[in-house]
């Protein structure tokens with residue numbers, strides 16, 4: 001007999017696993033299904049760490065969601081001995097007219113956050129591992145830091161299962177049928193039904209949404225990250241912060257050396273459009289994998305430009321305006337969708353999981369999600385934006 005659930009979560013990665021946890025906490029009969037066994041290296045959450053900042057350069061509308069997310073990360077940390085959050089602080093820098101840097105500074109002011117505005121020479125003096133030209137400025141958020149993304153997912157998974165959620169792994173969903181007040185989900189091996197669905201399949205959302213006839217513009221891209229052999233005296237996590245750089249050559253983000261792993265850096269704005277099921281996921285497959293990030297280090301963080309200890313690839317899923325999609329289906333409000341996190345979604349995933357849970361259980365959320373509507377014009381295929389150019393940072 002087909003097993004029935006109150007909620008099925010389609011894709012239990014960053015957003016889906018968090019949603020599963022909050023649903024289980026509310027005693028909702030939940031099944032999470034994933035094509036792999038999260039955390040894993042095939043989606044968008046791998047590579048150990050993610051930055052979390054609160055004075056979001058992406059836009060002031062993101063600040064309340066970031067603050068809610070931080071509260072939930074802190075609460076998660078109380079429930080596990082695994083490392084969830086490391087308070088390293090995050091420094092953001094770029095030319096004086098960088099919209100991202102200015103927005104972060106304004107976000108700090110508007111929301112009375114602890115954000116220091118710093119001139120280039122102040123940044124150079126405080127962190128001798130950074131060399132900024134005098135025409136750049138920055139800001140520093142001492143309360144921001146680093147999330148251990150894979151540990152977070154592992155912890156949500158363990159707690160969700162402990163609280164009664166079920167998780168089916170290594171079984172991709174092949175078909176979804178939506179009815180007026182329920183849905184049927186078929187994997188390679190089984191079929192399940194549910195009153196409500198949460199669709200949170202990361203880079204595969206485009207295909208899943210297409211298959212249920214919901215056409216929106218989202219585009220996965222191939223991204224790279226690498227850990228460089230670096231001078232631990234300058235770049236160790238007990239003295240060096242996470243960083244975000246919106247500089248003339250591109251947009252970059254990085255992490256201090258944690259436990260001797262070396263400084264980790266990625267480029268945010270130069271990923272190639274891909275099909276998530278068929279792309280070259282080997283770091284170093286293209287010359288730009290190393291070139292892009294090494295050039296930045298040569299200019300701004302010389303003593304971190306050693307050999308590459310490890311290089312990896314990962315995927316973003318971009319929307320044309322780089323804002324997320326967190327909404328119910330336009331014609332079926334028992335289907336919630338979390339998609340298009342555009343390379344800056346991880347930090348919010350605790351709060352997004354909570355919001356998805358509230359959407360399918362209460363029909364409303366504590367957080368204002370109006371920026372993330374699936375019906376906004378920029379997402380509609382008739383307004384096709386060819387570029388999907390990354391204009392700003394994480």
Ligand SMILES: Cc1cc2nc3c(=O)[nH]c(=O)nc-3n(C[C@H](O)[C@H](O)[C@H](O)COP(=O)(O)OP(=O)(O)OC[C@H]3O[C@@H](n4cnc5c(N)ncnc54)[C@H](O)[C@@H]3O)c2cc1C
Nearest residue numbers: 011013014015035043044051173201202314341345346347
């Ligand atoms: C290199 C890199 C660095 C980043 N740095 C930051 C950062 O510093 N700060 C930040 O906030 N964000 C960052 N991000 C972005 C952030 O990691 C993503 O926005 C976030 O992980 C997206 O979560 P998701 O749930 O949409 O995708 P995922 O975590 O990939 O989850 C989707 C899940 O759906 C499953 N799935 C797919 N198809 C199916 C199917 N047919 N059936 C069943 N399951 C399916 C997948 O297996 C996967 O587990 C970064 C991303 C990358 C790649």
